[in-house]
Amino acid sequence: MSQPRYLTGDKAGIQEFLDKFDVFLFDCDGVLWSGDHLFPRVAETIEMLRSQGKQLVFVTNNSTKSRADYKKKFDKMGIPCKVDEVFGSSYSAAVYIARILKLPAPKNKVYVLGESGIEQELASEGVQFVGGTDPALRRDIEPEDFTAMADGSSLDPDVGIVLSGLDFHVNYLKLAMGFAYLQRGAIFLATNTDSTLPTAHSLFPGAGSVGAGLVKAFGKDPLALGKPSQAMMDAIEGRFHFDRSKACMVGDRLNTDIQFGIEGKLGGTLAVLTGVNKKEDFLGEGKEVLPMAYVDALGDLLG
CATH class of the missing domain: 3.40.50.1000 (HAD superfamily/HAD-like)
Incomplete structure (x- = not known):
């Protein structure tokens, strides 16, 4: 070669x-x-x-930003760009879920491990979701949470997909909830599995690192929808x-x-x-x- x-x-x-x-x-x-x-x-x-x-x-x-978010960044950087010229992993995942998977209702809701970029793109394709940036999940796990997840009382019965992306606010509660859905048969998807995120002239943990806990617990890799x-x-x-x-x-x-x-x-x-x-x-x-x-x-x- x-x-x-x-x-x-x-x-x-x-x-x-x-x-x-x-x-x-x-x-x-x-x-x-x-x-x-x-x-x-x-x-x-x-x-x-x-x-x-x-x-x-x-x-x-990078799943943290939607296409509209990226358009704003391009504008800020002084680079002419149309929204339609941007194709991100969040959008790729949303298109796959809405147009290819097309799970029948009601078991077609998505549990999101990630930021608002994923939520915006899911919404643009008419896909319902839970988790993500929900402030109720940004806390320490409590003893009663274990019981509620084990018996399913704190879980949304309509969740049929777990979508893992880059989450800047990941914690044990979010991971445990994602794992609970996977144990109940949810399809495991990832926006991407990059191990690192290059930013500020350095490297930081990427979406693959954030989702590694789910992969280890579940014992199976997700279908990744990014590069x-x-x-x-x-x-x-x-x-x-x-x-x-x-x-x-x-x-x-x-x-x-x-x-x-x-x-x-x-x-x-x-x-x-x-x-x-x-x-x-x-x-x-x-x-x-x-x-x-x-x-x-x-x-x-x-x-």
């Missing part, structure tokens, strides 16, 4: 690479920004690609109608972004080194997940 091509500083190589593709799928955290810090020349790079007639889709595993899940790729293709051979996935994480593009049989993948993985992770012999090319930062595509 040929080694990835290094494009930073190679103006002719960059244009040759860009000319191969009509569509670019972008990860956000670690590629465009880190937390509230926009990486240099990102807005100009996005503008350059649009000027060349490229179709852009922003594909994020690298091909259920997400199929949904994106169905939404945007593009030729996969003329599409390129741009990301900072090998086991989600780059693997997502490779397994989706996209025409190319581009790694940037401003997030999780460094070049040592994919250069050299014996590396399993290799991008087609890489740059130090997304802004390097300006040449």
Whole structure:
């Protein structure tokens, strides 16, 4: 397998690479920004690609924000973006639940382990939910809670799905309630299973780390609906109608972004080194997940 091509500083190589593709799928955290810090020349790079007639889709595993939330962030960062160009793991999960699973009422309610981004996208698809940001769950577990969950008196009988995402207020009570629903036959889904979240120029526990307690207790992995899940790729293709051979996935994480593009049989993948993985992770012999090319930062595509 040929080694990835290094494009930073190679103006002719960059244009040759860009000319191969009509569509670019972008990860956000670690590629465009880190937390509230926009990486240099990102807005100009996005503008350059649009000027060349490229179709852009922003594909994020961060489940804490809805598409509308992301639109506000793009606006704040000075990057022109339409809500319809954003495809997040929360939206992917909501579409899967509403349009693919289509569980019959009344056993079609979702128990959410996560933030308001998940709730907003479920609501946009007409899916009912409990848990999530409910302030009643942001407390320590009490002895009576164990009894009420064991006999089911504190559980919603209409919950048929447990959806696990990134939850900044996770606690034992929330995990115990999710496990109780799973024991009663609820379908186990996850917005994504990223182990870490890149933000503020560092790494923090991601959605996969938050949901690890449920996985360990239940003994089964959830169906993940974020990158690298091909259920997400199929949904994106169905939404945007593009030729996969003329599409390129741009990301900072090998086991989600780059693997997502490779397994989706996209025409190319581009790694940037401003997030999780460094070049040592994919250069050299014996590396399993290799991008087609890489740059130090997304802004390097300006040449």
